[in-house]
Amino acid sequence: MYDLIAEMWSFAFMRRAFVATTVLSASVAPVGAFLVLRRLSLAGEAMAHAITPGIVIGFVTAGLSVMSLLVGGLIAGVGVAILTAFLARRTILRSDASLASLYLIALAVGIFILSAAGSAVPLKSFLFGSILGIDDASMVLVGGVATVTLLAFAVLLRPLIVSTCDPVFFETQTRGPWLVDQGFMLLLVLNLLAAFKTLGTLMAVGLMILPATAARYWASTITGQLILGFLFALSSCWIGLTLSYLFPDTPSGPAIVLVAGGFFLFSAIFGPLGFGRRMRKPSVSKDIPIAQIQQEERAQ
Amino acid sequence: MSDRIQRSGAGRGGSGVVGAFVARDLRGDLMSAVLQIRDLTLGYRDLTLFHRLSMDIAAGTTLAVLGANGSGKSTFVKMLLGLMDPLSGSLIWPQGRPRDIGYLAQMTEFDRRFPIRVRDLAAMGAWRGFGYRTGLDAAARDRMAAALDEAGVLDIADRPLHMLSGGQLQRALFARVIMQDAPLILLDEPFAAVDQSTEAHLLSIIRRWRDEGRAVVLVVHDLSSVLDYCSHALLLGGQEATHGPVNDVLTPDRLVAQGYLSESQASWMFRGTHSTAEHANV
Numbered sequence: 286m287y288d289l290i291a292e293m294w295s296f297a298f299m300r301r302a303f304v305a306t307t308v309l310s311a312s313v314a315p316v317g318a319f320l321v322l323r324r325l326s327l328a329g330e331a332m333a334h335a336i337t338p339g340i341v342i343g344f345v346t347a348g349l350s351v352m353s354l355l356v357g358g359l360i361a362g363v364g365v366a367i368l369t370a371f372l373a374r375r376t377i378l379r380s381d382a383s384l385a386s387l388y389l390i391a392l393a394v395g396i397f398i399l400s401a402a403g404s405a406v407p408l409k410s411f412l413f414g415s416i417l418g419i420d421d422a423s424m425v426l427v428g429g430v431a432t433v434t435l436l437a438f439a440v441l442l443r444p445l446i447v448s449t450c451d452p453v454f455f456e457t458q459t460r461g462p463w464l465v466d467q468g469f470m471l472l473l474v475l476n477l478l479a480a481f482k483t484l485g486t487l488m489a490v491g492l493m494i495l496p497a498t499a500a501r502y503w504a505s506t507i508t509g510q511l512i513l514g515f516l517f518a519l520s521s522c523w524i525g526l527t528l529s530y531l532f533p534d535t536p537s538g539p540a541i542v543l544v545a546g547g548f549f550l551f552s553a554i555f556g557p558l559g560f561g562r563r564m565r566k567p568s569v570s571k572d573i574p575i576a577q578i579q580q581e582e583r584a585q
Numbered sequence: 586m587s588d589r590i591q592r593s594g595a596g597r598g599g600s601g602v603v604g605a606f607v608a609r610d611l612r613g614d615l616m617s618a619v620l621q622i623r624d625l626t627l628g629y630r631d632l633t634l635f636h637r638l639s640m641d642i643a644a645g646t647t648l649a650v651l652g653a654n655g656s657g658k659s660t661f662v663k664m665l666l667g668l669m670d671p672l673s674g675s676l677i678w679p680q681g682r683p684r685d686i687g688y689l690a691q692m693t694e695f696d697r698r699f700p701i702r703v704r705d706l707a708a709m710g711a712w713r714g715f716g717y718r719t720g721l722d723a724a725a726r727d728r729m730a731a732a733l734d735e736a737g738v739l740d741i742a743d744r745p746l747h748m749l750s751g752g753q754l755q756r757a758l759f760a761r762v763i764m765q766d767a768p769l770i771l772l773d774e775p776f777a778a779v780d781q782s783t784e785a786h787l788l789s790i791i792r793r794w795r796d797e798g799r800a801v802v803l804v805v806h807d808l809s810s811v812l813d814y815c816s817h818a819l820l821l822g823g824q825e826a827t828h829g830p831v832n833d834v835l836t837p838d839r840l841v842a843q844g845y846l847s848e849s850q851a852s853w854m855f856r857g858t859h860s861t862a863e864h865a866n867v
Contacts, residue, residue, distance in 0.1 A: 450699045456666075457666045458712075501700070506700055507705075
């Protein structure tokens with residue numbers, strides 16, 4: 286075992302992958318936490334699909350460079366985000382239905398172009414990521430996105446918390462509530478692009494959502510949620526990369542997300558806000574059980 | 586009966602008449618107006634809720650807003666908050682638009698699973714005063730302790746929201762409004778989901794606000810003792826808006842004319858009062 290890890294560590298591409306995913310974890314963890322808290326977990330997945338045509342068009346026209354990935358993905362992602370907001374505001378559709386419609390169109394466009402472009406495209410690594418694909422430029426992309434994300438969160442954290450906790454109240458507090466919404470969507474798209482090389486388009490959201498939902502079972506405060514989410518994400522990456530190395534034909538994306546899924550299941554069973562509460566001795570506290578909240582929410 | 590037809594007829598002809606009466610009524614009032622509403626018509630593109638309302642919201646008064654579902658109570662509050670524009674008319678803020686308007690939305694809109702504690706929720710009322718890196722200063726912390734204490738949630742200040750009952754959450758949200766420290770406070774059906782003792786407790790906070798010279802606008806969902814705490818009422822319905830002292834507006838005739846009560850409901854609720862005799866004659 287130890288030999289295997291020492292051997293793994295001797296490869297530059299593995300060391301590179303560990304560094305990249307460590308930085309990536311710090312970047313995607315807060316984005317994932319707020320995706321979950323803002324009830325946008327599925328919107329995150331949809332957005333990951335929505336950026337596909339941008340990446341594909343960038344790839345077909347300019348090759349698999351970081352620049353083409355970034356430009357194409359940003360245009361597609363921001364375009365879909367703005368169109369979604371526009372449809373939700375001006376038509377009867379809610380934002381989830383608007384986004385679903387748009388991402389399906391975008392995904393179909395992406396796959397269509399990808400197929401038309403022929404077999405030159407490494408489809409598997411495209412969809413599921415590859416640790417071999419992390420070159421210097423990708424490292425710069427991940428580092429750049431992480432820097433932007435963490436700086437943005439330093440500035441946006443309080444407005445983001447208020448707008449997530451009570452959007453109606455937040456609207457009364459500021460002239461431009463959409464700035465926070467769209468700013469967050471932009472961060473989401475950037476992080477999806479940063480995660481693309483390691484995780485692929487299908488798995489990119491996995492590293493955001495699963496550590497965040499796992500942390501949700503333990504944390505009663507935002508700070509706890511953010512820190513724990515990061516630790517889960519980081520552990521998932523390290524263990525996942527090791528697995529991916531041990532089983533040479535497995536893509537890195539599913540390996541990492543599978544480990545994150547393990548953390549999620551563990552947390553759901555043992556976490557104090559999951560089933561764990563029930564497994565402790567029955568208490569005489571006056572806490573309101575989750576079941577009662579659910580009951581009241583149904584009643585409304 | 587003839588009296589009712591006449592009054593509702595006049596109102597339909599132009600609620601401005603009612604508004605003008607009210608404006609005159611308030612002119613002698615020493616209380617300064619926090620907000621003057623002039624010729625306000627409120628509604629959406631294909632739906633006018635009411636026409637040409639003119640009224641003042643004075644400091645130290647409590648205004649009850651009543652109306653049937655869909656009469657525009659919440660829309661009125663949203664308009665006051667600046668979240669939507671009126672179809673016509675204007676809002677004049679004699680002392681300038683307040684930096685912050687106290688606001689409490691209907692509680693059903695609140696996500697109780699959000700992972701923060703009671704004290705963080707209350708602190709949110711003053712979040713714009715925080716620096717990007719610094720939280721509450723010592724003075725604000727004292728103010729928050731006082732707010733939590735007044736709202737009756739100081740002993741559960743460190744509890745996460747998902748452990749609160751409906752009444753406790755509403756108290757915590759009141760603490761947030763206290764932290765907002767605003768000259769104008771809008772409360773949208775604050776007692777819809779709380780028990781009587783909580784309601785009494787929260788009403789005492791509203792009375793303090795009034796005594797401090799703040800203006801409180803209270804959307805209420807039914808005729809109840811809450812109205813005893815209100816000096817003025819705004820009745821919406823039937824594309825009309827009627828404003829004035831509570832006892833002048835909430836008469837059985839008005840309430841029926843604007844579709845808030847049916848005639849039988851009105852005669853039951855106001856039985857034993859002067860107007861029952863009229864109804865009995867009919």
